[in-house]
Amino acid sequence: MGDQVLLRVQDLGKRYGPGCSSCRDLTGPEHSTNICARCGSIAAMEGIRFDLKEGEILGVVGESGSGKSTLVQCIYFDLDATHGEIAFNGQNGGDNVLGLPRSEKRRLRGRLMGMVYQNPMHGLRMDITSGANVAEKLLEADVFHFARIRERASGLLARTEIPATYIDRFPRSLSGGMQQRIQIAKALANNPPLVLLDEVTSGLDVSVQARVLDLIRELQRELGISMIVVSHDMGVIRLLADRTLVMKDGCVVEQGLTDQILEDPQHAYTQLLVHSAL
Amino acid sequence: MTLKELLPQGKGFRYNFAFIDEGVKKEVRRALLKAVALPGHQVPFASPELPIARGWGTGGLQVTMSLIGPKDVLKIIDQGCDGSVNAVNLRKLLVATTGVRTTFDSREATLLQSRHRLPEVPLRSDQIAVLQVPLPEPLRLVEPSEVETRRMHSEGDYARMWVSLYEDVVQNGSISLTSGYPCRVHDSYIMSPSPLPRWDLPLLHDAEHLTLLGAGREKRVYAVPPHTSVQPLEFDDMPFTVENFFGMCCARCGSSGTFLDEIYDETTGQASRVCSDSGFCDLVREGAIPRRGRLAHG
Amino acid sequence: MGYVAVQGGITAIENSQKLNRYRRLQGQSAPLSVNQIMEQMGPLVDRVMSEGGLYSPFHAALAIKQASGDPIEASFLLRAYRSTLRRLVDSLPVRNGEMRILRRISSAFKTIPGGQVLGSTSDYEQRILDFSLAEETAEVQQEAVREFEAGLDNAADPLKPAHFRKVVDMLRDQKLVPPVPPASSAEPTDITQESATFPLDRSGRLQMLARAETGGVLALAYSSMRGYGSIHPTVGELRVGRVSVQIPHPWRKGAAVTLGSVSLTEVEIVASFQRAEGEEKPTFTLGYGSCFGHNEVKAISLGVLDRTMRSPTPHAPAEDQEFVLLHTDGVEASGFCSHFKLPHYVTFQADLDRLRAQRGAEE
Numbered sequence: 001m002g003d004q005v006l007l008r009v010q011d012l013g014k015r016y017g018p019g020c021s022s023c024r025d026l027t028g029p030e031h032s033t034n035i036c037a038r039c040g041s042i043a044a045m046e047g048i049r050f051d052l053k054e055g056e057i058l059g060v061v062g063e064s065g066s067g068k069s070t071l072v073q074c075i076y077f078d079l080d081a082t083h084g085e086i087a088f089n090g091q092n093g094g095d096n097v098l099g100l101p102r103s104e105k106r107r108l109r110g111r112l113m114g115m116v117y118q119n120p121m122h123g124l125r126m127d128i129t130s131g132a133n134v135a136e137k138l139l140e141a142d143v144f145h146f147a148r149i150r151e152r153a154s155g156l157l158a159r160t161e162i163p164a165t166y167i168d169r170f171p172r173s174l175s176g177g178m179q180q181r182i183q184i185a186k187a188l189a190n191n192p193p194l195v196l197l198d199e200v201t202s203g204l205d206v207s208v209q210a211r212v213l214d215l216i217r218e219l220q221r222e223l224g225i226s227m228i229v230v231s232h233d234m235g236v237i238r239l240l241a242d243r244t245l246v247m248k249d250g251c252v253v254e255q256g257l258t259d260q261i262l263e264d265p266q267h268a269y270t271q272l273l274v275h276s277a278l
Numbered sequence: 279m280t281l282k283e284l285l286p287q288g289k290g291f292r293y294n295f296a297f298i299d300e301g302v303k304k305e306v307r308r309a310l311l312k313a314v315a316l317p318g319h320q321v322p323f324a325s326p327e328l329p330i331a332r333g334w335g336t337g338g339l340q341v342t343m344s345l346i347g348p349k350d351v352l353k354i355i356d357q358g359c360d361g362s363v364n365a366v367n368l369r370k371l372l373v374a375t376t377g378v379r380t381t382f383d384s385r386e387a388t389l390l391q392s393r394h395r396l397p398e399v400p401l402r403s404d405q406i407a408v409l410q411v412p413l414p415e416p417l418r419l420v421e422p423s424e425v426e427t428r429r430m431h432s433e434g435d436y437a438r439m440w441v442s443l444y445e446d447v448v449q450n451g452s453i454s455l456t457s458g459y460p461c462r463v464h465d466s467y468i469m470s471p472s473p474l475p476r477w478d479l480p481l482l483h484d485a486e487h488l489t490l491l492g493a494g495r496e497k498r499v500y501a502v503p504p505h506t507s508v509q510p511l512e513f514d515d516m517p518f519t520v521e522n523f524f525g526m527c528c529a530r531c532g533s534s535g536t537f538l539d540e541i542y543d544e545t546t547g548q549a550s551r552v553c554s555d556s557g558f559c560d561l562v563r564e565g566a567i568p569r570r571g572r573l574a575h576g
Numbered sequence: 577m578g579y580v581a582v583q584g585g586i587t588a589i590e591n592s593q594k595l596n597r598y599r600r601l602q603g604q605s606a607p608l609s610v611n612q613i614m615e616q617m618g619p620l621v622d623r624v625m626s627e628g629g630l631y632s633p634f635h636a637a638l639a640i641k642q643a644s645g646d647p648i649e650a651s652f653l654l655r656a657y658r659s660t661l662r663r664l665v666d667s668l669p670v671r672n673g674e675m676r677i678l679r680r681i682s683s684a685f686k687t688i689p690g691g692q693v694l695g696s697t698s699d700y701e702q703r704i705l706d707f708s709l710a711e712e713t714a715e716v717q718q719e720a721v722r723e724f725e726a727g728l729d730n731a732a733d734p735l736k737p738a739h740f741r742k743v744v745d746m747l748r749d750q751k752l753v754p755p756v757p758p759a760s761s762a763e764p765t766d767i768t769q770e771s772a773t774f775p776l777d778r779s780g781r782l783q784m785l786a787r788a789e790t791g792g793v794l795a796l797a798y799s800s801m802r803g804y805g806s807i808h809p810t811v812g813e814l815r816v817g818r819v820s821v822q823i824p825h826p827w828r829k830g831a832a833v834t835l836g837s838v839s840l841t842e843v844e845i846v847a848s849f850q851r852a853e854g855e856e857k858p859t860f861t862l863g864y865g866s867c868f869g870h871n872e873v874k875a876i877s878l879g880v881l882d883r884t885m886r887s888p889t890p891h892a893p894a895e896d897q898e899f900v901l902l903h904t905d906g907v908e909a910s911g912f913c914s915h916f917k918l919p920h921y922v923t924f925q926a927d928l929d930r931l932r933a934q935r936g937a938e939e
Contacts, residue, residue, distance in 0.1 A: 018854075103433040132445050139440040146447060146513035168448055293660070322771035326659040331652065332911025334918065357922045364918055366585035394922050412915065424898050425774045450934055456926035475926040495908050497771040521929040540925060554922055 005089055006193055006226050007052040007075070012084030014070050017041030019082075029248040029269065034065065045070040046250045048084070054193065057220060057227045059241025059258060061234060061273065067250040068230045069118075072196045075228070076115045077105045088112055110140045114187025118199035120179035123186070124171045130157065130182045131167035137189035156185035160215060177208040184215065188223070198230045213239055234277035238262060246270045296343040297375040302326055306344035306499070310490060313501035318463030319431070320414050320498040328494075335368055335393060336494030338410035342372065342391045345406065345490075352380050353387035358395040358537070358554035365393070382557045383566075394457070396478040398536050398558040399567070401487035403504060409472040411493040414500065416460040416470040436468055443511060452516065459518075462509045463502060471508070476520045477537045483508040528553045531562035533570040600644050613637040622839070622869020623647055627906050628654025629768070629787040630661075631838050631868050648789065648906045655907055668822045668832055672842050672866070674739050675817040682743045683811040684846055690740040695816065697872075743813040744844045744862065753860050754852060774898050781885060781901060785878045786867050789906025796894045796904065797877035800884045805892030807883050809863065812846040816870050842866045845879035850888070861886070 015023065020039040027034050027043040034043045045067035052058050060068045074081040085096035088108070092100065097108060114137075117123040124133050134153040143149055157167055160181040171179050180200055187195050197216065201209040217240060220227055229240050237244055237258060244261050246254040246269065254267040265271040294300065309323040328336045346352065354369045356362035360382045368391070369380060381387055384397035393410040401407055417427040420438045430436065439460065446453050457473040461482070471482055472491055482489060482502055489502040502508055512518040527534040529550040536558065538551040553559035561567045601607070614621055614637040624636040628651040636654055643649035679695025682688050694700075747753040765772075765780035772780055785793065800806055818837040825831035845863035852859070865878025880894075887895040894900060903909060 103435070106433060106435060128441055128445055129448065131448065132441050135444045136437050136441045139444065140437040144440070144512075144514050146444070147515050149444065149513075298659075322773055324767075324769050324771045326768070327652070327655040327907065328659065329656045331914060332908045333913075333915030334911060357919045361585050362919055363585045363588060367589060370586070370589075393918075394920075412912070422898075423774075423896075424902075428773075452934065454930055454934070456930045457923040473920075473923045475922055477926075495912055521926060522933065537922070537925075539921060540928065554925075 002054040004054045005051045006054045008087045010049050010085040012048040013082050014045040015041050015043050015082045028251045029253050034250040043250045052226050055224045057241050059237035059244035060230045061237050062247035066247040068247050069198050072198050072230055076196055077109055112192050114192045114195040116183040116187050116197045116200045118202050123183040126172045129168045134186045134189050137186055141190045160185045176204050180212055194226045196228045296346050298343045303344040306340055309499050313499050314503050317503055317506050318467035318469035320500045325494040325497045332495040335410040337492030338391050338408050341408045341490050341492040350378050350388045351386055352378050352389050354391045356393040359556040384557055394473045396481045398555045403486040405487050407489045409491045411472040411491045414493040414496050414498045416468050459510050464506050479510050526551050531559045535570040608641055610637045613640050622871055624650045626868040627651035630654050630658040648910045652907045665823050670819050675819045677817040679816040680740055682813045688743055690737050784901045788904040790874045792904035793877040796900055797880040800880055800894040805884050805895040807847040809880055810846045812844040814843045816841045839869050841871050841875040843875040843879040847883045
């Protein structure tokens with residue numbers, strides 16, 4: 001892991017609904033809700049701030065409704081953040097990218113990020129082959145050489161331990177574990193410096209989970225990519241993350257080195273999480 | 279029904295020059311100017327109904343009607359042939375409402391309206407080609423929604439189109455698309471060239487002449503200005519190829535290197551090949567232009 | 577080849593036109609008069625006016641005669657004619673609340689202010705083929721008319737109002753239906769003057785529906801009624817009758833001039849409840865359908881589709897604006913359908929070439 005900051009997130013928030021002056025005061029972990037009692041708006045995510053270094057793995061842990069998925073979806077531009085800043089080192093002059101036009105965001109995303117979703121239906125197109133799913137990322141990055149596309153797709157599928165013949169098979173005919181591997185291959189297609197993983201093993205059998213997690217760890221070491229790993233499972237966080245954010249009701253309640261958080265949790269909620277982990 | 283029967287009698291009604299009124303012509307021309315300024319971009323226009331059915335060339339007709347003047351020389355072809363029944367019908371309507379001179383020799387025409395072909399003799403800078411378009415949206419291949427295809431064009435988000443070409447090669451060994459092959463215009467928009475055969479696409483690229491494309495039912499016009507690049511979508515390692523007429527020649531004029539129709543004799547049932555461009559074929563037979571001796575391209 | 581083919585083409589077209597005319601006239605019967613069509617084929621004339629987008633029973637009847645009864649062909653003739661006409665002025669909004677009622681029913685309530693007026697409808701006719709119509713003479717016709725008119729009580733019924741209050745307005749008073757939005761100063765879309773782009777505003781959608789082909793909108797509305805995007809519809813009100821058409825007075829400010837009246841069918845569908853954004857309580861939702869002439873199947877279908885196209889979570893074809901509006905114009909659809917009869921031999925040659933190439937590569 002280098003010292004160079006890859007990604008800086010400041011005061012990032014996502015709200016659904018009209019919003020009012022009381023939203024911030026009436027929502028968050030102290031109130032145990034992210035719904036504003038006055039206007040009914042949902043503060044899905046509020047006041048998120050962190051830096052991510054090159055090659056670092058950041059864990060984001062919390063229960064459903066904590067805002068952890070919202071966070072990565074906003075970083076990946078699947079959702080539009082309501083307020084705050086996201087900046088990438090060496091891109092757009094190091095300035096906030098949230099105001100860029102959609103076409104620019106798409107190009108930035110294609111170059112800099114990969115995303116793996118909990119549900120493969122969100123990350124893959126089921127109506128095209130596995131190879132085509134990977135090819136789509138390459139084509140978005142203006143790689144128009146068929147043999148090269150084929151080679152890179154085959155290489156990535158091999159690296160994610162998918163049998164070679166599956167390149168022309170449709171994802172819906174393959175197992176959940178295979179579909180996650182295709183997502184990982186697709187996420188890595190353009191050698192992005194950042195990969196986001198949103199509950200990637202939550203839907204899988206325990207044995208399959210372990211293998212996919214091992215794969216993720218190996219790839220990260222080999223390629224030195226930064227990752228943001230979202231999970232409700234402290235075990236996954238412990239395995240992968242260098243540092244961790246703990247989220248509740250849309251806010252970060254605690255953050256720090258994963259080891260420290262596990263050994264000496266400060267916030268009551270973190271203590272609950274740590275002690276209830278098997 | 280004839281045009282005369284269509285128009286109400288004895289009410290002093292007279293149709294305008296070229297049938298449509300000046301207001302409509304102005305609107306079409308405005309749309310065409312915008313189209314020329316944005317090569318390959320589809321510009322909406324309110325195409326009014328004509329006495330010709332939708333899907334039968336009303337868009338191309340409205341473009342021609344908006345441009346044509348008394349001194350123009352008009353050629354109309356369908357599948358390359360002046361004698362095709364629909365070309366004859368459209369020519370009747372235009373001549374009846376303008377009185378302009380017509381020609382079968384593409385070199386003489388100032389305005390050339392065509393369904394699905396370009397003439398074999400490339401057009402010059404003083405000539406305009408008007409192409410009839412049934413389905414202007416090339417992305418319809420991968421996306422049925424107009425709202426979504428508009429977004430894809432505006433964001434230059436063509437990945438899904440390319441993915442369908444990738445899948446096509448994986449399945450069939452090569453790109454199976456035939457007529458109306460999608461092209462990148464001016465390195466920008468992806469456009470449908472109208473259902474031209476692949477054969478004609480090199481004629482659109484960096485042409486001397488202006489090409490205007492009209493879709494009446496879908497209410498869009500678009501354009502390829504002169505000397506604009508028109509590149510059929512292809513993978514870097516699988517160059518675009520045209521139809522293969524290698525070793526074949528026209529049974530009437532002897533040319534090879536033209537697009538050839540496959541025909542079956544009415545009496546004997548025997549197969550033979552003749553030039554699709556009937557005007558070109560006639561001129562070769564008359565000795566007015568030399569027979570084409572080898573493949574012009576592809 | 578060029579000249580011969582052109583001559584051949586012209587001759588073929590002319591012969592085809594002669595043959596068409598001959599087929600229409602060759603029988604023993606006397607030529608149909610336009611009046612006969614106008615008077616005795618009202619629903620067909622109404623349908624053609626509606627789909628042709630031009631209110632003129634005479635021209636619609638003439639088009640029907642020319643098209644030998646083909647409704648889509650007749651609508652096409654009427655639309656093409658309409659394109660040649662000069663637009664003079666826009667009328668003032670038509671006040672359907674003041675419609676002179678021929679028929680007015682509501683399925684929502686058993687009795688309604690003003691009463692249910694069954695009027696003229698084929699709904700309760702027994703569909704038994706009436707062979708006596710084959711021998712209907714002028715005498716029979718005159719006797720039937722005389723008998724009916726003699727039985728009329730021409731004094732106005734004191735219990736019947738001049739105008740019938742809208743059922744939907746009653747529901748609105750009880751806040752069961754959303755209030756009428758404030759009048760907008762914006763010009764309504766005119767689909768005959770601008771090309772429709774999607775998403776299309778409601779004014780544009782209603783216009784496209786108004787001249788859509790009856791069979792097309794019926795099929796899509798039927799799909800919703802059967803469950804593909806159901807809206808749980810009730811006919812709040814169906815009214816058929818005549819409304820005045822007025823234009824602003826040319827020089828007297830604020831005054832209006834009545835040009836005449838047109839026959840319209842109007843349906844208001846009351847559909848499944850929804851709680852609107854920012855509202856506390858749910859209300860019914862509405863669907864509106866209106867077309868020229870007396871065409872109830874079309875108006876009901878339009879009312880259903882107006883509502884399905886506003887579904888908050890569109891999934892079914894009837895809920896997809898583009899699907900509904902782009903595929904229900906009879907003139908465009910039939911034109912494109914027919915265009916497949918045009919020569920496609922060059923495009924087909926291109927297909928032949930590709931198929932042979934791919935097969936050649938395999939063999």
